[in-house]
Amino acid sequence: MFRFLMAQKARVPHPSLKIASDFDAADAVLAAALPDQGSVNIPVANVSADELIGQDVIELGRDLARQDRWADLSAKMRAADDARETAPDGMPIADLLAFGARSDVVLAVEHALSDYRALSDYDLLGGISELEDEMRAHEDDPMIALVVAMAHIDLAWAWRGTATNAVLPPLHRSRCTAHFDRAADILPKCREAAPNNALVAAVGCALLAGQRKSNLRVADQYEQLITLDPHNQRHMRAMGTHLLPRWFGSYEELEVQALRNAARTHDLWGAGGYTWVQFDAIALDDEACARLDIEYFLQGLHDILRNRPDQQMVNMLAAYCAITIQNGLGGNEKADAVRAQIHDAANWLIRDHLTELHPLIWAHAAQGFNNSVRINSPERFAARGHRDALRAIGDLFREELRSGMDVTFTPTGLHLSGH
Structure with missing residues (x-):
C-alpha cells in the first residue's frame, strides 16, 4: 500500500x-x-x-523535543519551510525536524504493536497525550500543532499496518480511524495560522489516505501544495499515485492533471511536470503505463535535467x-x-x-x-x-x-x- x-x-x-x-x-x-x-x-x-536522508536533522528534532525546547523547534521548522530547504534525497528539512520531534512517541507505539508482550505492558495513549499537552501549552503555535497532527497520522498507519480490510481487527480499524480524525481536527488551525506553509499543505495531502468521502478534490489539494513548493518533485509524484483508480482518481484524471501540472510548472520544469506526475504511477500500474504519452514523458526527462x-x-x-x-x-x-x-x-x-x-x-x-x-x-x-x-x-x-x-x-x- x-x-x-x-x-x-x-x-x-x-x-x-x-x-x-x-x-x-x-x-x-x-x-x-x-x-x-x-x-x-x-x-x-x-x-x-x-x-x-538528513539523519542529523532528525536527531536535532528529537533532541529539541526531549529537551522541551518546543519554541526552538517551531522556529527552525518555520525557517526551513520558508526557505524550502531539503535533504539530499529531497525530503523537506521541516518535515525531518517534525519527524524527529515525534519519533519517540511513534516508534514506541510501532514497537508495541509489533510485539504482543510489549503491547500488554505499554500505554499506547501516553505518548500522544503528552504531545497533545505540548500543543495546548503552545496553543498559538501552528508548527507544534502540526507535529501533533503528523504524529496522529503516523499512529493511524501503525494501527492500520499492512493487513487487508477484510482481516483488519475491529480495534485496529477503529484506532486507525480515530487517529486520522484527530489529525483532521487539528489541521484547520494550522492552515489558518500558516496559510503559505508547504508542510501544512503536505500534511493535508497525507490526510487524504484517511478520508472516507467520495467527492474528495485530491488534485486541488495537491495543486495548492505544488504551487507553494514547485521545486520539490516529490509532491508531483505523490499526486500522480493518489490519482490512480486504486486511490481517488482515474486514468483519465491522471493524464489530465499531469498535463495541467506541466502547464502550471512549465517555466521551472518544462515538460518535466508531466513526467513527475506520471513517474511513480506508471511504475505501479500497467494500465496507466499503457496510456502514457511516451514522447511527452521522454521530453520531460530532458527538461528535468536542464533544470537539475x-x-x-x-x-x-x-x-x-x-x-x-x-x-x-x-x-x-x-x-x-x-x-x-x-x-x-x-x-x-x-x-x-x-x-x-x-x-x-x-x-x-x-x-x-x-x-x-x-x-x-x-x-x-x-x-x-x-x-x-x-x-x-x-x-x-x-x-x-x-x-x-x-x-x-x-x-x-x-x-x-x-x-
Whole structure:
C-alpha cells in the first residue's frame, strides 16, 4: 500500500553507512556478468545513508523535543519551510525536524504493536497525550500543532499496518480511524495560522489516505501544495499515485492533471511536470503505463535535467529508466512497449550525463523507490545497488567492453580507451 513519506519515516531504520566502503561482494557478482576484455571505471559518491536522508536533522528534532525546547523547534521548522530547504534525497528539512520531534512517541507505539508482550505492558495513549499537552501549552503555535497532527497520522498507519480490510481487527480499524480524525481536527488551525506553509499543505495531502468521502478534490489539494513548493518533485509524484483508480482518481484524471501540472510548472520544469506526475504511477500500474504519452514523458526527462543537472538527479533518472520501470514487465503488452522506450532512455542518461555512482539510489530503484522498505543491512543494500548499477552500465557498453575497451567516467564526461 502506498504511504506518504511523512508517515513512512517511522518505518525505516537509518543506520550509518559510508558508500565508498566494501563492494567486493558486488564486484564478484559483476565479474560473472560482464565481458572479460574491458573494464568499467566510475567514481563512487562518498555519501552516507545518514547524509542522504538528513539523519542529523532528525536527531536535532528529537533532541529539541526531549529537551522541551518546543519554541526552538517551531522556529527552525518555520525557517526551513520558508526557505524550502531539503535533504539530499529531497525530503523537506521541516518535515525531518517534525519527524524527529515525534519519533519517540511513534516508534514506541510501532514497537508495541509489533510485539504482543510489549503491547500488554505499554500505554499506547501516553505518548500522544503528552504531545497533545505540548500543543495546548503552545496553543498559538501552528508548527507544534502540526507535529501533533503528523504524529496522529503516523499512529493511524501503525494501527492500520499492512493487513487487508477484510482481516483488519475491529480495534485496529477503529484506532486507525480515530487517529486520522484527530489529525483532521487539528489541521484547520494550522492552515489558518500558516496559510503559505508547504508542510501544512503536505500534511493535508497525507490526510487524504484517511478520508472516507467520495467527492474528495485530491488534485486541488495537491495543486495548492505544488504551487507553494514547485521545486520539490516529490509532491508531483505523490499526486500522480493518489490519482490512480486504486486511490481517488482515474486514468483519465491522471493524464489530465499531469498535463495541467506541466502547464502550471512549465517555466521551472518544462515538460518535466508531466513526467513527475506520471513517474511513480506508471511504475505501479500497467494500465496507466499503457496510456502514457511516451514522447511527452521522454521530453520531460530532458527538461528535468536542464533544470537539475546534478548527479543525484542523473542517478535517480538513470536508475529509474534502467531498473524501476522494468519491474512490471510481462503484465500488459502495451505497457511493456512503453517500458521498453523508457528503458532505452537509460542509454543517453548514462552516456551523456553520468559522472559518478550513487549506489543507494540504485538500490532504492530496485524497490520502486518505496520508502517503507525495511533495510536490515545498509551495507548489503548499498552493495546491491552498486552491483545493479554496474550491471546496467556493463549491459549498455557490452560491445565496447567485448572489443577490449575500458569505459571510464570522469567529471568532464565519458572516455573510452583501448589497452
